[in-house]
């Protein structure tokens with residue numbers, strides 16, 4: 235055996251202590267740049283003989299870590315980026331240490347798949363979703379929607395009279411949506427449905443939510459064929475929600491599959507004052523939830539929720555073995571046959587740890603504090619003559635613009651903020667107006683941080699407007 239490998243194993247405790255020290259230092263580093271400061275990509279060649287873990291850790295710390303962004307801090311407000319709770323980090327380390335591969339829960343079943351199912355049930359309880367939903371873990375909301383829409387594709391094709399998993403796509407599949415996340419479009423591409431075949435439904439004025447009148451017209455134009463409807467349970471830009479009760483009711487009249495992308499908006503269910511935004515989502519056929527956002531578990535983690543009645547369709551879509559599936563699919567439950575991945579890490583464990591450690595109240599506190607922080611920023615910007623909100627603050631995202639500034643200035647402001655290092659926000663466009671977004675998804679977010687953010691915004695804006703013109 236390689237001497238270095240052997241000696242590393244013998245010193246594993248010491249190595250893990252060093253990793254622990256690094257992790258604690260990284261999480262507690264308030265000076266770490268929130269935005270990327272990568273100026274030069276470190277170059278590395280494969281060593282002929284490795285110098286061991288300690289050496290690798292040193293190279294990592296010297297050459298790579300100065301460029302890591304403060305993603306786990308409450309100063310990173312770009313995209314929709316959660317942090318990592320202490321329990322989730324603990325669970326994630328143990329996931330790697332235990333190195334299980336969750337598959338089946340029956341027969342020669344493994345406990346890790348049982349733990350995954352248990353975790354899904356804890357999440358289902360957190361969201362107060364009915365027990366009719368089956369669920370599983372995947373890498374992200376994109377793969378969750380891929381799983382859900384894969385089963386939906388099977389469902390439509392079945393009604394068109396064939397098995398799309400076996401025969402491939404034979405006929406176009408109608409898909410309707412108003413403001414789908416870019417990843418849903420990517421799913422249509424990956425599933426062979428075709429991203430160009432999305433039928434775009436109008437939104438309500440000044441909203442990202444579906445216009446039901448236009449939706450009805452678009453559905454009537456389909457002439458009775460089965461279709462997929464992708465609904466938003468929280469858009470990224472302005473956290474707008476489709477009228478999920480109205481969309482759920484459509485299923486009584488039309489032959490449609492309702493998929494709700496509630497990647498982060500699903501966590502509104504955890505706050506009694508905001509749960510109404512999701513009213514009707516329990517009528518969905520499938521739901522996407524991202525865990526590495528508001529659940530505050532590390533990348534990569536999301537889950538799909540699909541109604542149990544569709545298990546046979548899900549098996550037909552993702553069955554791994556060539557032999558036809560025999561027996562009761564619910565009794566012979568195996569994740570191997572229910573999702574796009576075969577071997578997987580025990581992604582449920584960090585979520586299980588965090589849910590057990592903090593419970594319903596802990597998550598309610600995280601979600602409501604993030605919402606309070608967003609509201610606090612929204613109110614401050616409303617009172618500030620420099621800024622205007624692009625949309626009302628419905629949940630945890632503030633989309634705003636700089637009064638009188640053109641798109642170039644706003645993009646430059648985002649860059650300037652990022653260069654200053656304290657906060658990171660992403661630019662966006664809403665209703666044709668360029669602006670910035672601040673998304674509060676981290677368990678550390680607190681209204682107390684808003685004065686510092688406002689100071690940074692003003693300073694960056696001043697620096698920008700006073701900057702000497704670039705010589706031609």
Ligand SMILES: *Cc1c(COP(=O)(O)O)cnc(C)c1O
Nearest residue numbers: 314374375376415417495497524
């Ligand atoms: C983040 C997000 C996604 C994509 O999630 P990934 O985890 O990046 O795959 C999809 N839909 C919504 C609404 C999101 O916020």
